[in-house]
Amino acid sequence: MIPALRPFSFRNQNKRVILDMIRFTPGGISRSEIARQMDLTRAAISTIIGDLEGQGLVHEATEGPTTGGRRPVLLEINPQHGFVLGIDMGATHLGMVVTDFSAKVINEIEVPFSISDGPHICLPRLPAQVTGLLEHSGLDLSQVHAIGIGVPGPVVVEAGSVGAPPIMPGWDGFPIRTHLESMWGVPVSLGNDAEFGALGEWAAGAGRGTKNLVYIKVGSGVGAGLMLDGEIYRGTTGCAGEIGHIAIMESGPVCTCGNRGCLEAVAGGWAIARQAREAVRSGKRTQLSSLEVDSITARDVAAAARMGDLVSQQIITEAGTHLGVAIANLVNLVNPSMVVVGGGVAQLGDLLLEPIRHAVRVRSLRSAAQAVRINAAVLGRRSTSVGAVVQAINVALDHMVAV
Numbered sequence: 370m371i372p373a374l375r376p377f378s379f380r381n382q383n384k385r386v387i388l389d390m391i392r393f394t395p396g397g398i399s400r401s402e403i404a405r406q407m408d409l410t411r412a413a414i415s416t417i418i419g420d421l422e423g424q425g426l427v428h429e430a431t432e433g434p435t436t437g438g439r440r441p442v443l444l445e446i447n448p449q450h451g452f453v454l455g456i457d458m459g460a461t462h463l464g465m466v467v468t469d470f471s472a473k474v475i476n477e478i479e480v481p482f483s484i485s486d487g488p489h490i491c492l493p494r495l496p497a498q499v500t501g502l503l504e505h506s507g508l509d510l511s512q513v514h515a516i517g518i519g520v521p522g523p524v525v526v527e528a529g530s531v532g533a534p535p536i537m538p539g540w541d542g543f544p545i546r547t548h549l550e551s552m553w554g555v556p557v558s559l560g561n562d563a564e565f566g567a568l569g570e571w572a573a574g575a576g577r578g579t580k581n582l583v584y585i586k587v588g589s590g591v592g593a594g595l596m597l598d599g600e601i602y603r604g605t606t607g608c609a610g611e612i613g614h615i616a617i618m619e620s621g622p623v624c625t626c627g628n629r630g631c632l633e634a635v636a637g638g639w640a641i642a643r644q645a646r647e648a649v650r651s652g653k654r655t656q657l658s659s660l661e662v663d664s665i666t667a668r669d670v671a672a673a674a675r676m677g678d679l680v681s682q683q684i685i686t687e688a689g690t691h692l693g694v695a696i697a698n699l700v701n702l703v704n705p706s707m708v709v710v711g712g713g714v715a716q717l718g719d720l721l722l723e724p725i726r727h728a729v730r731v732r733s734l735r736s737a738a739q740a741v742r743i744n745a746a747v748l749g750r751r752s753t754s755v756g757a758v759v760q761a762i763n764v765a766l767d768h769m770v771a772v
Contacts, residue, residue, distance in 0.1 A: 517757030567594030693728020
């Protein structure tokens with residue numbers, strides 16, 4: 370059983386703030402800069418840093434730049450303090466990474482998966498995959514400090530469960546976190562996959578150093594993670610960022626949520642595959658005609674689009690335009706400095722990004738559109754699993770500092 374966290378003392382609160390400053394300051398940070406930002410004496414900071422060094426959590430890394438005089442010594446998280454697992458439990462795939470304590474990826478796997486099979490079938494499949502990944506990395510579970518897991522539905526963080534997830538039938542209210550903690554005996558952090566994608570890109574990807582970021586995950590469905598002022602915004606019940614269920618076409622196709630014309634129903638991976646099958650059945654000339662029509666996937670459409678197939682390119686362009694319309698609304702609403710587009714479908718690059726950018730330029734307020742950059746995810750398909758690692762390290766540090 371995982372012990373409950375005790376309330377932080379003021380000293381331990383300062384430790385956690387300092388640890389995050391060390392983790393998330395691009396280029397590293399020195400003791401004197403920490404003291405300046407926290408408005409504490411150098412002696413007080415040195416004492417706290419000494420405690421953290423004694424715990425093996427931080428160490429001195431390199432010397433920083435100087436404008437004259439002694440070079441400052443930069444601090445970093447000790448990567449050898451332990452290991453962390455990040456899991457992206459998607460609608461059709463299971464991605465896992467194992468990292469050191471600085472969130473540097475050591476090894477990874479991705480296997481087919483069907484989250485619609487429900488918790489009683491899906492969760493018992495995880496231990497074998499975890500054990501295999503750890504063994505292949507020369508590790509075992511006793512060396513893992515925490516595990517983060519992202520799922521494609523609204524997460525009730527306090528309960529460690531999901532609430533009414535449209536593409537996760539049978540999971541509503543199931544105690545995922547408690548179940549996994551009892552299985553593995555280490556702290557588990559459960560989060561929405563798009564929110565973890567935002568956290569991953571903010572901490573280690575395209576959005577590093579950005580305070581206001583929107584991450585759009587385009588996989589089988591569509592979701593958004595919102596980083597506002599450096600914090601994940603989840604909303605009242607964990608439903609913030611469910612951009613896939615914004616209405617785009619009033620009389621459009623039926624969505625998994627039961628409504629018509631949702632973004633997910635016209636621009637998600639399943640929607641792209643459906644449109645491709647319809648094109649083949651209608652007799653359009655396309656490379657996809659050589660495939661078994663009922664087995665065509667969004668990946669097939671993406672591959673054909675890269676090969677110059679005009680029908681596939683049109684499907685992707687239309688999906689990008691629909692995504693751009695929804696993103697333009699988000700840009701007007703939260704005024705981010707960056708939108709990062711990730712997920713499996715987003716691996717298409719500019720073929721998908723250009724219609725998104727065009728729609729945002731046309732439909733967003735000029736000042737908001739001029740301030741935002743729209744980029745592909747640097748971490749690629751790892752965005753969610755790396756974000757899960759970042760949050761798992763947060764949880765591990767909370768337990769370590771509270772000791």
